[in-house]
Amino acid sequence: xxxVGVVGAGVMGIGVAQDLAQKGxxxxxxxxxxxxxxxxxxxxxxxxRLSRMLGGPAVDSEAVLxxxxxxxxxxxxxxxxxxxxxxxxxxELKSALYAQLDVxxxxxxxxxxxxxxxxxxxxxxLTSRPxxxxxxxxxxxxxxxxxxxxxxxYHTSEQTKDTVRALLDSMGKKSIPVNDSxxxxxxxxxxxxxxxxxxxVHEGVAxxxxxxxxxxxxxxxxxxxxxxxxxxxxxxILYSVEVLYEQFNDSKYRPCPLLKKMTDAGLHGRKSGExxxxxxxxx
Amino acid sequence: MSNDARTQIRTxxxxxxxxxxxxxxxxxxxxxxxxxxxxxxxxxxxEKAFGTRIPNEELHLGNFRSVAxxxxxxxxxxxxxxx
Numbered sequence: 001x002x003x004v005g006v007v008g009a010g011v012m013g014i015g016v017a018q019d020l021a022q023k024g025x026x027x028x029x030x031x032x033x034x035x036x037x038x039x040x041x042x043x044x045x046x047x048x049r050l051s052r053m054l055g056g057p058a059v060d061s062e063a064v065l066x067x068x069x070x071x072x073x074x075x076x077x078x079x080x081x082x083x084x085x086x087x088x089x090x091x092e093l094k095s096a097l098y099a100q101l102d103v104x105x106x107x108x109x110x111x112x113x114x115x116x117x118x119x120x121x122x123x124x125x126l127t128s129r130p131x132x133x134x135x136x137x138x139x140x141x142x143x144x145x146x147x148x149x150x151x152x153x154y155h156t157s158e159q160t161k162d163t164v165r166a167l168l169d170s171m172g173k174k175s176i177p178v179n180d181s182x183x184x185x186x187x188x189x190x191x192x193x194x195x196x197x198x199x200x201v202h203e204g205v206a207x208x209x210x211x212x213x214x215x216x217x218x219x220x221x222x223x224x225x226x227x228x229x230x231x232x233x234x235x236x237i238l239y240s241v242e243v244l245y246e247q248f249n250d251s252k253y254r255p256c257p258l259l260k261k262m263t264d265a266g267l268h269g270r271k272s273g274e275x276x277x278x279x280x281x282x283x
Numbered sequence: 284m285s286n287d288a289r290t291q292i293r294t295x296x297x298x299x300x301x302x303x304x305x306x307x308x309x310x311x312x313x314x315x316x317x318x319x320x321x322x323x324x325x326x327x328x329x330e331k332a333f334g335t336r337i338p339n340e341e342l343h344l345g346n347f348r349s350v351a352x353x354x355x356x357x358x359x360x361x362x363x364x365x366x
Contacts, residue, residue: 050326053342054319222318231320270320278299280324280331 001025002167005077005105007097008086009033009040009070011233011271012114015142016084018044021067022059022143023171028077029070037070044068047143056144074104082167084112084136089239094118098126110163112136116236117183117191117243120153130155134164136175137184140232149184150175182247183240190228191240195256197225198237201276202258208276226276230269234262234276288333288354295328296350307350322347329353335360 002025006017009031017029017040031037048061069076077083083101087093094115101111111133113123124133135151148168152161168175178185197211206214212224229237238259245253262268262275269275289307296311297303303316311317325347330336337360346356 046323046327049339049342050323053322053326053344053347058339280295280328 002082002170003080004028004167005030005080005083005109006086007031007074007077007083007101008088009036010086010088011140011236012138012142013084013086014040014043015140016086016114016138017068018047018064019143019171021064022048025067025167025170027068028080029068030072030074030076031070032072034072037072041065041068041070047141051143054144074100077101077105077109080105080109082110082112082163084114086114089116089118089236089243091118091243094123095126098123102127102129108132110134110160112164114138116187117240117247119182119247120151120180121155124153124155131157132160134160135180135184136164136168137186138173139186146172147174147176149186150177151180151184152177153180183244187240188244190225191237191244192253194225194229194232194237195241195253195259198229198256198258201226202256230275230277230279233269233271234259235268238263286354288357289350291332292325292329292350292353292357295325295332299324305350307354310348311350312344312348319344325353329357333357333361 004020004025005028006013006020007030009029013029017027020027029037029040031040045061045065048059048064051057051059083105085097087097098111107129109132111127113120113133113135114137115123115135116137120133120135124130127133130153134153134156137149137151139145139148150165165175183191200206200211201208208226212227215221215224238255241253241255241259245255266272267274270279273279293307300316303314305311305314322344326337326342335357337356341356346352
């Protein structure tokens with residue numbers, strides 16, 4: 001059992017915390033928003049209850065919740081062995097957080113960035129322990145996904161890689177190593193696909209349902225790109241495309257104005273009850 | 284109660300999928316227009332609309348395959364709460 005800190009109670013942080021707790025680890029979930037923590041615990045309980053129905057194992061929701069300590073103070077992470085960071089894809093927020101984590105955590109605590117586009121080496125440089133920082137790109141929904149991208153930074157040590165690989169093994173996840181680059185493999189392709197799909201809707205070429213239908217029926221994908229955007233979070237898609245644009249300085253990563261408009265309007269996808277589609281909300 | 288439940292459940296589904304026609308007994312998953320993620324929405328809707336918490340042993344796709352089966356599930360929960 002590893003004592004793992006999870007920072008950020010958004011879609012990914014919730015999934016990571018739940019999956020770790022389901023696999024017998026002790027989890028400290030930290031977010032600066034107490035309401036987000038309440039919602040996170042409610043979502044974890046619901047997901048555990050529905051696990052079997054959605055094709056996963058039967059999960060004891062009470063045992064999972066008992067393994068998770070939730071709070072708003074980073075001090076709670078003082079005794080953790082590994083911290084997995086899942087906050088908003090925003091460089092200002094991330095740089096402030098890593099500097100704080102470096103102070104509150106033990107000297108040998110490993111930091112894992114569950115970032116989707118920001119380079120790991122750049123995050124590691126914010127700390128006094130660049131050898132103990134690496135990236136893991138978990139896939140959503142985390143408890144249902146059997147693999148993840150495994151991204152060492154320039155200075156990541158072999159010991160750190162071994163620690164993180166062992167943790168991922170315990171979660172039943174295959175680690176697929178890729179080199180550090182903005183967006184890695186998955187999001188460099190996926191975010192551009194979703195962005196272009198949003199342009200199709202924005203330009204009136206096809207509505208969201210039709211775009212997704214092409215991917216489902218013609219390519220045999222289980223979900224279309226805009227359903228996927230709603231699952232990931234429309235705001236997260238926008239931030240990731242913006243990060244790719246900033247990192248590569250290439251206009252092919254220009255974000256679709258529709259993504260900006262939807263993000264401003266609070267149409268963030270499944271988590272907000274509406275995105276490209278409308279959903280039953282938890283509230 | 285059961286007819287009322289059927290109406291509410293049917294309204295919830297047809298609001299989301301206005302182009303699809305199906306009977307109360309038809310398997311909505313077999314018809315292919317909903318996926319397992321929608322099953323999660325159905326659970327949340329039923330618990331909220333009928334003020335019940337579905338016990339874990341009842342949380343399987345077999346109870347959510349048709350409007351009729353979902354209405355039966357609601358009826359069982361309601362009678363259990365009364366009894």
